Amino acid sequence: MDSRPEIARAAAEAAARQSYGKLIAYLASRMRDVAGAEDALADAFAAALERWPQTGVPEKPEAWLLAVARRRRVDAIRRRLTSETGRDHLRLIAEEIEARMADEDLPDERLRLMFACAHPAIEAGVRAPLILQTILGFDAATIASAFLVSPATMGQRLVRAKSRIRETGIPFRVPERAEVGERLDAVLEAIYAAFAEGWADPDGTETRRRNLATEGIWLGRLVASLMPDEPEALGLLALMLFAEARRAARRNAAGDYVPLAEQELALWDGALIDEAETLLRRAATKGVVGRYQLEAAVQSAHTTRRLTGRTDWAAIRHLYDALSVIAASPVVSINRAVAIAEADGAAAGLSALDRLGDDKRLHDYQPYWAARAGLLARLGKTREAAAAYDRAIGLERDPAVRRFLQERRAGLAAEE
Amino acid sequence: MRYMLLIYNDEAAMANAPRVSTEQTLAAYGAYTEALKKSGAWLAGDRLRPTQAATSVRMANGKTNVLDGPYADTKEQLAGFYMIEATDIDTAIEWAARCPAASTGTVEVRPIWEMTEYLSEK
Numbered sequence: 001m002d003s004r005p006e007i008a009r010a011a012a013e014a015a016a017r018q019s020y021g022k023l024i025a026y027l028a029s030r031m032r033d034v035a036g037a038e039d040a041l042a043d044a045f046a047a048a049l050e051r052w053p054q055t056g057v058p059e060k061p062e063a064w065l066l067a068v069a070r071r072r073r074v075d076a077i078r079r080r081l082t083s084e085t086g087r088d089h090l091r092l093i094a095e096e097i098e099a100r101m102a103d104e105d106l107p108d109e110r111l112r113l114m115f116a117c118a119h120p121a122i123e124a125g126v127r128a129p130l131i132l133q134t135i136l137g138f139d140a141a142t143i144a145s146a147f148l149v150s151p152a153t154m155g156q157r158l159v160r161a162k163s164r165i166r167e168t169g170i171p172f173r174v175p176e177r178a179e180v181g182e183r184l185d186a187v188l189e190a191i192y193a194a195f196a197e198g199w200a201d202p203d204g205t206e207t208r209r210r211n212l213a214t215e216g217i218w219l220g221r222l223v224a225s226l227m228p229d230e231p232e233a234l235g236l237l238a239l240m241l242f243a244e245a246r247r248a249a250r251r252n253a254a255g256d257y258v259p260l261a262e263q264e265l266a267l268w269d270g271a272l273i274d275e276a277e278t279l280l281r282r283a284a285t286k287g288v289v290g291r292y293q294l295e296a297a298v299q300s301a302h303t304t305r306r307l308t309g310r311t312d313w314a315a316i317r318h319l320y321d322a323l324s325v326i327a328a329s330p331v332v333s334i335n336r337a338v339a340i341a342e343a344d345g346a347a348a349g350l351s352a353l354d355r356l357g358d359d360k361r362l363h364d365y366q367p368y369w370a371a372r373a374g375l376l377a378r379l380g381k382t383r384e385a386a387a388a389y390d391r392a393i394g395l396e397r398d399p400a401v402r403r404f405l406q407e408r409r410a411g412l413a414a415e416e
Numbered sequence: 417m418r419y420m421l422l423i424y425n426d427e428a429a430m431a432n433a434p435r436v437s438t439e440q441t442l443a444a445y446g447a448y449t450e451a452l453k454k455s456g457a458w459l460a461g462d463r464l465r466p467t468q469a470a471t472s473v474r475m476a477n478g479k480t481n482v483l484d485g486p487y488a489d490t491k492e493q494l495a496g497f498y499m500i501e502a503t504d505i506d507t508a509i510e511w512a513a514r515c516p517a518a519s520t521g522t523v524e525v526r527p528i529w530e531m532t533e534y535l536s537e538k
Contacts, residue, residue: 032504121505168527169417171504 008052012045015061021135021215022106023062025113027069029172034117034134035162036073044069062106110135111222112172117161118186119170126157131190133158136215138197146193148330148361180230184223188236188292191219195240199247213247216240224279231286235293238279242299245272257404265306273303291327294319298335313342330359334367337375346378366395370405382412418459418528419500419508424492425521427466444516452500457511461498492521499528 020041027037044065058064117130129143144154164170175183198212220237227233249267252258280296298319305311320336333356341349353372362368373388389409396402433441445463452458467486474481486493498515502508505525512523 119505121509168525169419169502169504169508171506 004056005053008057009049011052011057011061012048015048015065016045016137019062019065019106020137021110021113022108023066023069024134024137025109026066026106027073028134029109029112029116031073032169032172033166034113034130035159035166037069038134038162040069040073040076041065043072047072066106109172110219111174111226114187114190114219115174115183116165116170116172117190118183119165120182121168121170122161122164123157124186126161127186128190128193129154130158130161131187132193132197135190135219136194136212142197146197148365174226180227184227184230184233187223188232191216191223192236192240192292194219195243199243213240213244217244229286231283231288232290232292234279234283234286235290235296238276238283239292239296239299241272241276241279242296242303245269245276245303251400255400257398257400259404260302261311268303268306270306273306276300289322289326291323294323294326298323311342313339317343330356330362330365331367334362334371338371341375341378346375350375350379364395366392369395373405373408377408377412385409386412417502417504417508418530419502419505420524420526420528421498421500421508421512421515422494422524422526423496423498423515423517423521424490424524425495425517426491427493427495430495430520431466441516441520448515449498451514452498452511457500457502457507459499459501461496463496464494466495467493495521 023041024034024037027040028034031037031040047068048061048065052058113134114131117134118127122130125147129147132138132143132146133140140155140158141151143158144151147154194212195216198214198216217237217240220233220240224230224233224237245268246260246263248269249263249265250258258264276296277300280293280300283293283296298316301312301316301319317336317339320332320339323332324336334353337349337352337356339349340352350372353368353375356362356368369388369392373385373392376382376385376388386409389405389412393402393405393409396405430438430441449458449461452461470484470486472483472485472487474483495517498511500508500511502511505527508525508527512518512525515523517523
């Protein structure tokens with residue numbers, strides 16, 4: 001008997017992890033209200049933790065949660081309305097009937113939800129964060145760190161965007177081809193951010209983040225299969241598969257971080273790399289270059305080391321030049337500086353980094369300080385390198401990478 | 417859902433427009449209104465006299481304060497409106513884009529705050 005609450009809790013958590021986005025998408029697209037769907041689902045999870053320890057976990061936990069969430073929503077509307085108009089009453093009855101039928105397999109409405117979040121009537125900067133929150137259940141703080149914004153600001157923006165979806169009547173549908181452009185950008189950005197967030201946790205030690213890389217690839221496959229003529233959708237999927245292919249090589253047997261240049265090629269997943277190459281070639285036939293195709297091409301250039309034994313840094317540098325024209329960002333600038341250092345020497349790379357110094361966002365950005373430290377060390381500027389390593393170590397949340405940076409920093413001291 | 421399409425135009429420019437273009441504008445609005453009505457989306461709509469005919473009223477300390485002129489002095493002025501029925505913002509935006517004012521000024525799309533929603537949200 002004692003383990004029952006734990007079994008119930010584990011079942012609720014599993015449902016939350018596996019089905020959160022599907023449940024929210026299903027509820028929100030019917031209610032046309034994301035915030036309302038989140039509230040209703042939160043109520044349903046609370047009810048599950050209360051009921052399941054006594055009644056046992058239902059056969060279909062998702063269907064149970066959905067039925068309760070819908071019932072809560074109906075109750076909430078009833079309570080709040082002083083008088084029901086005929087039309088509203090009919091809608092409520094219909095909802096109840098549908099709620100009883102929810103035992104069927106849950107239809108996947110996540111693409112519709114993503115495109116609602118990516119609607120042009122939503123402030124551009126909040127579209128991808130909104131997708132991450134609704135599809136993956138991220139809290140504002142996690143999203144804020146991925147987008148280099150303060151948690152309070154991000155929280156406010158998300159709340160405002162959710163009200164806008166309900167108030168302005170944004171539809172939950174996949175747009176026609178002609179109107180896809182701008183909306184697809186936000187959808188792809190969100191998928192990539194989810195993947196990157198999961199990729200940042202290679203050990204899978206954090207339950208919350210463990211499945212995100214897989215989720216990102218799954219969503220990427222979904223979009224690529226529904227929009228096979230969108231080169232950037234193909235490019236993004238290729239990019240994620242290239243990165244995923246190297247997952248096993250990113251840590252050695254002792255769990256230590258292995259930088260890309262030192263990774264064991266035998267650990268790279270050849271099948272994934274081949275699939276990525278095919279996707280990238282198919283994207284190229286569409287004749288429209290974009291950010292994700294360029295980034296995938298960078299990954300492709302890295303993986304040619306598998307065949308030639310060396311990395312073509314000049315090509316990578318050119319790809320980053322192109323990227324900084326069409327999709328400039330601090331991350332691109334840092335990677336470009338690293339490529340310049342490999343192609344033209346550490347001094348050239350460092351001066352490229354120096355030119356970024358004014359960007360305040362970089363002051364709390366680990367890759368900037370790690371790149372800086374590495375280049376300073378190569379130039380023999382030991383004291384400055386040590387200070388940069390300290391900054392990088394202080395900002396890194398992954399212990400394996402921290403250990404790696406600490407070892408490099410210790411190596412400096414030995415040379416002094 | 418019900419939406420208001422609020423039409424903003426530079427009324428000085430409209431006043432100075434040559435007669436031919438005024439006639440064309442009139443015809444364009446006529447066709448647009450007809451299309452709205454045919455589709456069943458039209459609920460209401462009218463043109464407003466320019467802001468020189470506007471009067472702003474405020475009550476202060478129990479006294480009625482009447483001012484000639486509009487509430488706000490802006491580059492473009494409220495010149496008319498349509499109220500339409502549309503399934504969602506996309507349909508409302510489509511109608512707004514077809515409105516002649518979208519080419520000469522700005523059409524602001526605002527959902528009506530229905531009483532039932534107002535009561536449940538407030």
